[in-house]
Amino acid sequence: MxxxxxxxxxxxxxxxxxxxxxxxxxxxxxxxxxxxxxxxxxxxxxxxxxxxxxxxxxxxxxxxxxxxxxxxxxxxxxxxxxxxxxxxxxxxxxxxxxxxxxxxxxxxxxxxxxxxxxxxxxxxxxxxxxxxxxxxxxxxxxxxxxxxxxxxxxxxxxxxxxxxxQQQPIISPLAFPGKVLATPAGLFIADSGHHRLVMSSLNGEVLNVIGTGKPGLKDGSFSEAQFSAPQGMAFDVESQSLIVADTENHALRRIDLKHQVVETIAGTGEQSRNIYPHVGHALATALNSPWDLVKVGNILFIAMAGSHQIWQMDLETNIVRTYAGTGAEGCVDGTLTEAAFAQPSGMTTDGQELYIADSEISSIRAVGIVEPYQVRTVCGSQQLFGFGDVDGQGTDLRLQHCMGVEYAQNFLWVADTYNHKIKLVSPNSGNCQTILGDGVAGLHDGKGHNSRFFEPSGLSAMGNYLYISDTNNHAIRRLDLNTFEVTTLKFAGLCAPDICLPAENF
CATH class of the missing domain: 3.40.30.10 (Glutaredoxin)
Known part of the structure; x- marks a missing residue:
């Protein structure tokens, strides 16, 4: 040498x-x-x-x-x-x-x-x-x-x-929350930086803390289970269970709320190196940074950020397979087998299409889950280096590393993460307008553009409210869809894992 x-x-x-x-x-x-x-x-x-x-x-x-x-x-x-x-x-x-x-x-x-x-x-x-x-x-x-x-x-x-x-320890009740999910059972928060899940009422009353707060891959009771930087979630109303994308464990976990136990349902705990479309039994197939989930009937769709693909899991047969995407990083529309994505990080559905926050190309994509099963770009530059902060329509507008998307009231709410804004997109026309935030990173409640966020990355709507995971502010914000007023939820009694053990108190 x-x-x-x-x-x-x-x-x-x-x-x-x-x-x-x-x-x-x-x-x-x-x-x-x-x-x-x-x-x-x-x-x-x-x-x-x-x-x-x-x-x-x-x-x-x-x-x-x-x-x-x-x-x-x-x-x-x-x-x-x-x-x-x-x-x-x-x-x-x-x-x-x-x-x-x-x-x-x-x-x-x-x-x-x-x-x-x-x-x-x-x-x-x-x-x-x-x-x-x-x-x-x-x-x-x-x-x-x-x-x-x-x-x-x-x-x-x-x-x-x-x-x-050492100079700036994270001692807040939440740490870099990634995703949030509002359900009839309550509000679920992926407390990613604390490697746990928090369940509260829709007003912030803490009901359960799931996980020890230490990174790991361990099944068991709520007080002994371990996760590693969990992100997206899907709720099964019938079984009263929550499915979690356990991102850094490259696994999917099921949380049984009735029996208060956690089990692994997909992934081996090791990162997959296979980007080519393939299929296998869920617990025998390695995954690659699953980031968000959407459940449609018995099919669970997975935004597989690490392999730039959309996957699906049949919850009856426990078979996982590549649904869309070649594994190449880019923006290619067309059929499911020829499409390409770039680090899909957020996902929602209207029942006809999946809508994807395709973060590395700063675009919103749509993936058909009924015929004709096509992939299209709703809005965004479609380029790996085409980003900015420009409202408009179709390919004329610019987003910057969007990571969250939620379908509600016939529109798409988008967490334009690196612009510190929340935007509203028409899934049909691709028109996009800024609704919340002035583009400056900060924490400020208020109406519309008077509010401020710091790299928001998760959204979930229920009833008259949109819940926002404001990641770098270690906060969950709530937008009143009638008044456009943003407030910050308080979680009384919740604290960081190293400071107290709240799971025993609820």
Missing amino acids: TPRVRAPELPQNYAWLNTDKPLSLKELRGRVVILDFWTYCCINCLHILPDLKYLEHKYKDSLTVIGVHSAKFDNEKETENIRQAILRYDIEHPVVVDQEFRIWQEYTVRAWPTFMIINPQGYVIGNISGEGKRDVLDKLIAKVIEEHQQKGAINFQQISHILEK
Whole structure:
């Protein structure tokens, strides 16, 4: 292995997170350094975080990982928003904010995620792009350490950093809630950052807390079950059960409300690497970041964000299969087998079509669930880099990484996540208008454009109210559909898992 390129030095005058001072490659001589080029919208970038954490712990005295956040969306360029992403995904290595892609260009990076491997002498010895590279990186790091240990060129020393979660711990009752679901049984909240589900009345009276609050994959009673960053939910009225997309466990879980037990009904707990359309028994088939759910009769539709597809599960036969999407990331309309999606993250239905918040192309898509079973684009740019904040119609309007959509009263409510707005879309004409929010991240109740949100990502309507999961505000907001007044729900007695154990009190 012959080093060829001296690694360009990292800028000291950029914003750095998860560290009390900028890091330089010169100071890190004697250590293996991995630069992880990422952006926090990207599902592939999120998939590699557990691999990096594994390597960081395995080689904690000889490896330094530095995240280089090179933003795709405008909203991701804001340092505070990146800090929130670090807290949300529990990132424990230093991160530098790569302004205007300077570091990206100096290292000639072409895709997210990309790893640049730098040896203890400060030379780039290789780069790897994509996810699922843990074993390759593990072997390479071990080889580099062995080679340089023989030369006496390894600086074995554990380095600690002041983390954002130490400076800004999340102690609020909810933490980065992803999705919300209003049902006749009550309001269900995916308390994603606390790895649990919260059930309340529609007015915020806490009825149940489901899960220990510690990440894991464990079935059992409400007080012993474990989830990992759960997201979308579907309610079965007949059986009084809730089905949950347990996103970071790559699994589907069923919550039996009557008997107060949790069971896994789909997924193996491992991430699928198979993007090609396939079929199998639910518990024997690996899934890939299921993000949202819609139940139609005995069929459960799944927004499979990690493989850019829509899946379905027959709840009678327990068979799961790809429903729409080739697995390629993009925007292709047409038949179910030729369509392409880009990280579908929200889903709703009118009984004839599924409506999809296709976040990476900032578009709303429609998928037929009755003949002629076609996929169409309702509105949005249809381009991976076509985003903005422009009301209008069809392909003329611009959204920015929309993650939530809800069908109600013949319209689609859209959580335009990175624009911090709630918009209203006609599913037929594709006309889109801003209803809530002024585009500035914040927490402010009020009417219409006087309200403010911070990356809202979940919506659910029932009766005269629209419930909004206001993710980065750690809040659930409620819109009165008659007055357009936004209020913030209070959950008396609910607290963070590390502060108290509320499940025993309800």
